[in-house]
Amino acid sequence: MSRLQLKGVGKSYGATKALRHADLDIEAGEVHVLMGSNGSGKSTLSKIVAGSVRPDMGEILLDGKPVSITGPQAARALGVAIFYQELSLAAHRTVAENICLADLPSRGVFVDRKALEDRATRYAALFDGVTGDDFSPDAVVQDLRADQRQLVEIMKTLASEASVLIFDEATSALDRAQVERFFEILRDLKAEGRSIIFISHRMDEIFAIGDRATVIRDGEIVGSRQIGETTPAEIISMMVGAQEEKAAAADATPARPAGAPVLSVRGLTGPGFSDVGFEVRAGEILGFGGLHGQGQSAVLRALFGANPPTSGGVELGGKPLHPKNPRETIRQGVAYVSGDRSRDGVVSGRPILENVMPIHYLRERMMLANPSALAVKALPALQALRTKFAGLGHPISSLSGGNQQKVVIARWLIDRPAVLLLDDPTKGIDLSAKADLFSLIRKLAQEGIGIVLYASEDAELLDNADRILVFNGGAIRRELTGAARTRFNLYQAAYEAA
Amino acid sequence: MNASIAFLRQPLVVALILIVVLLWLGETLSPGFASGQQILRLLIVAALLGIVAAGQNLVILGGREGIDLSVGGVVSLSAIIAGNLMAGENGGIPLAILACVVTGAFFGLLNGIGVTLLRIPPLVMTLGMLGVLQGLLVVVRQGIPSGRAAPALADFVSRTFLFGLPGILWLWIAIGLVMAFLLNRTVFGHRIYAVGSNEQAAFMAGVPVRAIRIALFVLSGVFAAIAGICLLGYSGSSFANVGEQYMLASIIAVVFGGTPLSGGKGGYTGTMAGAFLLVIVQSILTTVNIDESGRQMVFGATLLVLMLFYGRGRSMRA
């Protein structure tokens, strides 16, 4: 008998049907993978099971009995716990407090500090050795790095001791070693007979840990496969549907262009990196590689002026550039796309139009904003990325994550930049959107724009970058060009002691 | 059907409906309440509040817990400065306006600097500034005699100017149009919303976040100063603490107009209706003959009930 069953569960947000009549069975002792492109409804489904989203229809059964999940508290009581894609941590509380927050050990009205610490230490110990040595149960979450926060959210989920555990993109910020350890834990849980729903956009992870995969497309369950009996290609074709199959394949052998240098950087030093130097030529896609958090993002943000460098020389098109703040660098033709769109990109609640225009306002030093005149500029940029949207006046929050990211990228296409800095731009973006994005990037490169691409997914880098600089400990350790751009070389450089 | 419900739920529409209902109620309770003349007088009072609320509205729209508790102090100070500079003479009006606007802008600037460069939370900064302004009022009134409004200013506020409306209402309408244009059709307006809704994203898109926020506080000071001048025209002479009553009232007007305190959405048209709505409630309560204790209980409860028509926060369970 299934541990968890969904029958005809549906959820709409206004006109958006986030989930339509979903049926799903999760067995005890299985890792059940949910696959689907951005906005396909994975998180919605997860949150419904976890009680934080109210379904419009359908039935949920646990161990064959229909249950009413009235909220996250009720879900936990029923043995369902979830890792939230966007995390659910209290920033000013300690790691230990966060791990135990939902179910505080207590004596009467008082917190039992000892029990709390014991329990937290137990779960933290599961990740011994991969947390980084500035991590401890009494560290304050706010001071942690993104990967460490994800680990805390994982520990918090594990601490529920729930029998159904949902991990919604729990590995997106983790490095390889952390993922490995996490997978070991998942295997143990599986062996204990717990049911796990695992969501990720990374194909390799899915094949490494999954038992069964269910694919969702546009809120609809497309089908399920045993992992052992399927291939990435099959999953992808289920995800993208028949008409878009070609989109997944990326150009594996990019041409080697060699224009004039667009951006040259010498001895750049700043928070998180030191003495970084490189050159980007017109038409070139320069890749940044390495384990995540080795200074790649920091360098890009520094060049953009978001976290200005402390020293070093930068030249843009032969002229010196002093990246003090984005405003200045944008004016001089620097473009930057962050992977953290909800933080750095999207102005939620505002119309799509206003989300596309800000760069244009700045570069053209505009004062007035006439919507119809602006639409003429906005539409081609959005179409170039095949953005799906109903109208420029609709709020950007009505779009799926991937389409929101396309809007954010589109804002850089109205006035061509000289150099485009891509800081893991596809984080949480589905495969077809990725393909769209990279073919556009290639096109922009061919038009003479210098491109720097940091991607946390190695395949993206290997497929798209003409040259790869491997970062380690805040400095460039190796340059991979031509035939040297292999996965082996990339890993070797990344894992070398700094 | 759904569309019409959505229409009825728009804050501006809610406010307008409530205005009509309350006017009707007022007329029922005390005949004469909803006469043309009386409505006009209520509108004048609402305009005074509405002008203060314009600045408050901008600061709140700018997000980051934006709020300006110092407006009351600026209103009082401006009324006093204006009264002294014009001293009952029309010739003194231009100088008075200039001085008040500069004063309002100055204190707005201080607030803005505290909030952006020193990153003091707005509530704290403007609360502290309110204390400073109240102290300053005592000093200023000590040194210079309280002044009188110039006749032209008094006429501007209470005499018919054009099409049966006094100048102050035309001023209010003009402010309404300028605000609507500013917020919807200018880059500055779009940037206000961007800053209010996602400051970090705005910064990354080259929006001069700090400059915008400072500008909002400056504008708030300026609007409060203008309201102070008008208030002088309304009451004829300046006196202590005239502005005190505008501090929280201006915030309520903004909220009744559909701009949530979290910022990033809303607009001024609603706020105008919100200001009028609040003035009507207060007036109804003055005209019914009950004890002050009763009036206050009814007023507090009414505010709560009216709030239910607006910004109930989202349920945490989507």
Added chain:
Amino acid sequence: MASIEAPARIRSSSAVKRVFERYPFLPALIILVVLIALNGWFQPRSLSLVGVTGLVKTYLALMLLAVAQTYVIYSGDIDLSAGAIVSLVNVVIIGVMAQWGGDGVTVIAALCIGLATGLACGIVNGIVVAALRLQAIVATFATSIFFTGLALYIQPVAGTPAPAAFWRTYGGRILEIPFVFYVAVLFAILLVVLVRTRLSLRLLAVGDGQQEAFQSGLPVTRIRMGGYALCGVFAALAAFCITGDTASGDPLVGGKMTLFSIAAVVLGGSALSGGYGTVVGSVIGALIIGFINSLVFFVGTPSEWQNLVQGVAILLALMAGVLVGRGARA
């Protein structure tokens, strides 16, 4: 394989940072010590036993109200009705004592009724803000008007005296030690106990992010209501002190304390946005306000400048608190 540490984050200052993280009221404490020294310098008698007793008596109510405010600010809320609750409780207990006489039992009964009143007001605020989800600033402003109306209804004019036994006890001494010091010690114990409760921790967690807390399975609405209820109870305690010190009922007595209570919380290093702070800080904040006010007089400020100097000093202290606190933590 471990991920390699980025070198930039300075680790040397992390000990200092820890200290400030754990004791966010340190900057306030420094300001307070300086103010006390200045007060002693300009008016040595202000630091005599009588002077200190007077100060404690005068500002105990504000300290309690600042603590009350802290509990709602913990969860990112705010209570603009705190002062009105003080007024209401003040007239309620005075009314009860006037009705039933001033003997010990009646006084205790009156205080119980006062506590219940404060609690009820807190719960009303909790319902309005947390359950009905109205915006805290405006909603509690509305309830403050309501509570004031109620206070005016109960006692239309300031006056009714408290039984002499009541205020003479409060103002008197037991074993040569002023009664207020016992109250202060009790108060301190109460705070220490409350720090260890689940409610304190959960309020702070809610203040860090309501949505996150809700999704984690915390009963957010109930927790926030708990904060308001606690605020109401402490406002009632503040009212007891005011009543002890003023020996009378006044339907408007607490009105002006609200904004000061918020200022005190901020002076004490707590974050208005919630999630971060201490009650000790708020107590210190209230004392800072008190010492600023008396210092302004002791240095001989001309009367017409007193309000301005106080205003500027408080603004500067607020700014210094925020800046020093942040600087030390960063």
Added chain:
Amino acid sequence: QDFKIGLSNGWVGSEWRTQMIDEAKAAAEAWKEKGVNVTVEVQSANVDVPGQIAHVRNFISAGVDAIIINPNSPTAFDPVFAQAKEAGILVIATDAEVSSPDALYVGIDQKAWGAAGAEWLAKTLDGKGNVVAINGVAGHPANEMRVAGYKEVFAAHPDIKIVNEVNANWDQAQGQQAMQNLLATYPDINGVWVQDGMAAGAWKSIMDAGKTDSIAATGEIRKDFIDLWTKDKLNSGASVNPPGVMASALNVAVLMLQGKELKEPAEAGQYKNAMYLPIPFIDSSNLEEAAKQLEGKPGYYSYTSALLIEDAEALFK
């Protein structure tokens, strides 16, 4: 002889209070001629009751000989005044009575003040008509005593009907708004009883509504209003609470510090500790005289009077 006197004023919302302090300071100066060195220390700020209690405690710490206070509450100072007395300090309240047996009140009888205005109004209306009242801060003792004063008077005139009473918090603009609302709702108002600065606001609304001739309303005592009154021939009458009350209290205080004894002990008022000063009244009969006193003064300056040292001495044995 050297005396240190602390002056505490807990509200600086009106010029009346400023003038009150100024006159008291001048009165202290005047003692120099008599060879008595009176120094005053002033705490005058917007504070609440606890804040003003802090004023008194500061004075105790500063070791003053006497405290003169315009109190924010009638009863709240009982404990702290007891403390002052223990420290050997003389306490005198002015402008608003206090219940403390350890203090003395020197000032006007606020109830009589309210009644005086009402008497004038009743007489002017020939004992009949519709009256509205615009009051100060509800719950404030001075306000409530004044209200009690007019209520008693109007109750004695069965044909005078109080159609509504509102509170405008001693704020001129609120007084104006209140009057405006009242005029709209009650077209047949004959009389208005209104206090202090709110009177100027109320009169502005009356004049705006073109009812200057048909309505009688009480007035106030600032020069600006007296001028308006003269110019527009308003049908008004104002009972005077002179800002000089604190100066009067100071003179009484100095004499008491010198050890003199009152001829008649202060035993008036509800608390049996009051010494009432006369309440001047301004109406059409003496308006010109009042205007004369105010000539050359700024617009906010109030008509005033005080016990001079000699007047005060006459009260002592």
